[in-house]
Amino acid sequence: MNDKYEAVIGLEVHAQLLTESKAFCGCSTKFGNAPNSNVCPICLGHPGVLPVLNKKVIEYTIKMGLATNCTINQRSTFARKNYFYPDLPKGYQISQYEEPICEQGHIIISLSGSSEKKVGITRIHMEEDAGKLIHDHGFETLVDVNRCGVPLMEIVSEPDMRSAEEAYQYLTKIKQLVQYLEICDGNMEEGSLRCDANVSVRLKGAKEFGTKREIKNMNSFRNVERAIKFEINRQIEIIEDGGTITQQTLLWDADLNEVFPMRSKEEAHDYKYFPEPDLLPVIVDEKWKSEIEKYLPELPENRKERMAVTYNLPKYDAELLTQSKPIADYYEKVISVTNDYKSASNWIMTDILKIINEEKIDIRDFPVAAEDLGELINLISDGTISGKIAKEIFPAMVIEKKKPSAIVKEKNLLQISDAGEIEKIVNQTLEKNSSEVQMYLGGKEKVFGFFVGQIMKETKGKANPKLVNELLSEKLEALKNKIIK
Amino acid sequence: MSVTRKDVEYISELARLKFNSEELESFTKDLNEILSYVDKLNELNTDDIEPLSHPVEGVNVFRDDVVKPSITTEEALKNAPDNDESFFKVPKVIGSI
Numbered sequence: 369m370n371d372k373y374e375a376v377i378g379l380e381v382h383a384q385l386l387t388e389s390k391a392f393c394g395c396s397t398k399f400g401n402a403p404n405s406n407v408c409p410i411c412l413g414h415p416g417v418l419p420v421l422n423k424k425v426i427e428y429t430i431k432m433g434l435a436t437n438c439t440i441n442q443r444s445t446f447a448r449k450n451y452f453y454p455d456l457p458k459g460y461q462i463s464q465y466e467e468p469i470c471e472q473g474h475i476i477i478s479l480s481g482s483s484e485k486k487v488g489i490t491r492i493h494m495e496e497d498a499g500k501l502i503h504d505h506g507f508e509t510l511v512d513v514n515r516c517g518v519p520l521m522e523i524v525s526e527p528d529m530r531s532a533e534e535a536y537q538y539l540t541k542i543k544q545l546v547q548y549l550e551i552c553d554g555n556m557e558e559g560s561l562r563c564d565a566n567v568s569v570r571l572k573g574a575k576e577f578g579t580k581r582e583i584k585n586m587n588s589f590r591n592v593e594r595a596i597k598f599e600i601n602r603q604i605e606i607i608e609d610g611g612t613i614t615q616q617t618l619l620w621d622a623d624l625n626e627v628f629p630m631r632s633k634e635e636a637h638d639y640k641y642f643p644e645p646d647l648l649p650v651i652v653d654e655k656w657k658s659e660i661e662k663y664l665p666e667l668p669e670n671r672k673e674r675m676a677v678t679y680n681l682p683k684y685d686a687e688l689l690t691q692s693k694p695i696a697d698y699y700e701k702v703i704s705v706t707n708d709y710k711s712a713s714n715w716i717m718t719d720i721l722k723i724i725n726e727e728k729i730d731i732r733d734f735p736v737a738a739e740d741l742g743e744l745i746n747l748i749s750d751g752t753i754s755g756k757i758a759k760e761i762f763p764a765m766v767i768e769k770k771k772p773s774a775i776v777k778e779k780n781l782l783q784i785s786d787a788g789e790i791e792k793i794v795n796q797t798l799e800k801n802s803s804e805v806q807m808y809l810g811g812k813e814k815v816f817g818f819f820v821g822q823i824m825k826e827t828k829g830k831a832n833p834k835l836v837n838e839l840l841s842e843k844l845e846a847l848k849n850k851i852i853k
Numbered sequence: 854m855s856v857t858r859k860d861v862e863y864i865s866e867l868a869r870l871k872f873n874s875e876e877l878e879s880f881t882k883d884l885n886e887i888l889s890y891v892d893k894l895n896e897l898n899t900d901d902i903e904p905l906s907h908p909v910e911g912v913n914v915f916r917d918d919v920v921k922p923s924i925t926t927e928e929a930l931k932n933a934p935d936n937d938e939s940f941f942k943v944p945k946v947i948g949s950i
Contacts, residue, residue, distance in 0.1 A: 508945060
């Protein structure tokens, strides 16, 4: 980014709450059901029906408020946001306007160079989702109302972020929190987490904000970062060229890596909010709040600290292992079987995260059970197999879904820890490679590694490496002494 | 408080209602009459009174998060002017991109 300017970014995040039923009726929230099958007169907006609020929606929103250091308002009310679009059968969306459930919180985000930053949360309120429209179908638009009335939690940040990276980190933190709280699955690609960004730029040090533009339609974490970066640069270019920024709503096009203005007709809204007469106010008293607080799960920051201390892990490891709750859960399951805490961390960070990132799968769908990884680590630490063999067994565990002990037995991979047997192989290797032995004796001690490699090859990696090293040193030392004599 | 013909045009646009010139005049007049009638309430001092958004008292009316059987797709689509047996069909709301 240009050094003269700084960006000002605020994010609005919509998180679909993991309830069984919709916000105001008993219809299922299940994703992927046949079109217009999770519907009833309430979410279809038939005349004369009344919404009844799902209690869990309020509890989940309070949880998020507590996790983001918000004030939980004692009283909150609902409002109608009025607009006409076929994805909204009622002609208005039930939302919250003047009295949201939570206000004035903050979260801490980590930035590169191990610095941290506090980002304010303006408010968290509850609203209902709209239906799905399919436009690319002949001369009509098709409407599926299944998603209508599915509860959403909207988290509005303060304009505290100054770069696309900060926005990315903020969003990642929000995702981590909703997943730890188990109130939203946090999947941007599937739309259970959505993000709109308000972006403006100003001269560094300026007090006033520039004119902001809103970017919508960014359906992945990377796209949020890309779209914001793109928009910041464009606004700077416009200003540098002597132009002025006009307020606009923009859509991100992931194929072209660009943002485009929404046509003005689509954004001409005047919502005329007014209190929703069909829903009574929600009062959250201290008792209710403290009950929810009591059952709040361990949050990522606390878990990171606890795991680093309890298992004596480097901060880096603890950070990586607690990035998502399922990964942290997996780790703690592994170490319920083995005491080798650091090895367990290494296996997850290198071998498992590599696979799940490449295959884009959730660790909960990873084919190797945590207990089996624990068993594998134990087989190494008790000397049954070598670390090298373990690295060979692991892919077989992934593909064949077998227990490590079964694979060891089946493939005859037990480590050779019989000194006599290894000594025999060491001798053979030295005999076979007499020229390398001469090199070694001539002072080229690097050849040592070559001998180890040959022995491992001979034993198909099964020789106990510690014994090999010991016996080989002994032999070579003896040969050296012989020459000197 | 009063409204102009321009306000009425704007509100009818938001409400997706089309009126002819005569109707716009008459609605402007009607709305102003209603407003001046309601204005009478301003004669009362309401400084220390909390705004009332609900005519009934009561708070925290909830249901438990339980799925109840919905109506069938066929029933849901029954009142729609047009459908294809699984979707509602409406005039295209965006032009071709």
